[in-house]
Amino acid sequence: MQLQQVPIGNRLLASLSADDLARLQPHLEPVSLALRQVLIEPNMPIEHAYFPEQGMSSVTNNSSGGKIxxxxxxQEGMIGLPIVLGIDQTPYEHFMQIPGHGWRIAAHDLEQAMAQSRSLHRHLLRYVQASHVQASETAxxxxxxxxEARLARWLLMCHDRVDGDDIPLTHEFIAMMLGVRRPGVTVALHVLEGMRVIRAKRGLITVLDREKLEELADEAYGLSETEYSRLMKTEA
Structure with a gap:
């Protein structure tokens, strides 16, 4: 089978075997992913899985104290992992933090494809493990x-998922995502700016020195990224 009947910019899809990619392609629908668009509601049936090519989705725990x-x-992954595990809902919200575009597939079609292909299901389960490592590293x-290290890690994770060095984020949003007060984020951003690691403007952060950012993150960054690379090797 032909490896790519349509251009694929999602790394998880691109890492599938030719047969498994071809199995999914008739069911993949191109979609725009708008800023703050909710893709999965907490504790509601999951209707679609999404494979971003650009943009970034946040997975958040929504409590009385706000989102964390x-x-x-x-572009490295898939939104809708419970489907891979045979689960139809999740307590976590998934929404677009940085807008973009990608592909979506109906949950039923993905379930059928996995039932027909053990290799597809196994490969997607490997991504589940990579996501589990990311969540563990966040904890x-x-x-x-x-x-400062947590902020550096988070900016690196965003930088990994955008084209170029500009990351469209506000101080308020960073504080909400890190679960800290805005003044603490502002001070940490000023520290990183003073070291000439980033430049922060209203609603935009530009990475100036990624190598130094990785040094600042220290052990908080790198393990989950290495594990992803190990697990997501292209299927033969």
Whole structure:
């Protein structure tokens, strides 16, 4: 079978075997993903899975104290992981933090494709594991890293999922995602600016020195990214 009947910019789709990609392609629908668009509602049936090519989705725990981010998904992955596990809903909200575009597939069509292909299901389960490691590393960073390291890690994760060095984010949104007060984020951003690692303007952060940003993040960044690369090797 032909590997790509349509151009694929999503890394998870591109890592599938030729047969498994061809199995999904008739069911993939191109979609625009708008800023703040909710793709999965908490505790509601999941109707579609999404494979972003541009943009980034936040996975958040919504409590009485507000939203706290527990995961991010961009062009490396898939929004709708419970489907892979045979589950039809999740307690977490998934919404677009950075707008973009990608592909979507109906949950039923994805379930049928996995039932027909053990290799497809196995490969998507490997991505589930990569996402689990990311969530575990977020918990590790929140417990063991100072706010500058946590901010550096989060900016690196965003940088991994955008084209270029500009990241469209506000101070308020960063504070909400990190679960800290806005003044703390503002101070941390000023520290990073003073080190000439980033430039922050209203609603926009530009990465100036990624290598230094990785040094600041220290052990908070890198393990989940390495695990993703190991697990997502292209199927033969």
């Amino acid at each position: 981010e527990v995961g991010v998904i961009g 590790f960073a929140n417990a063991n890293s100072d706010i």
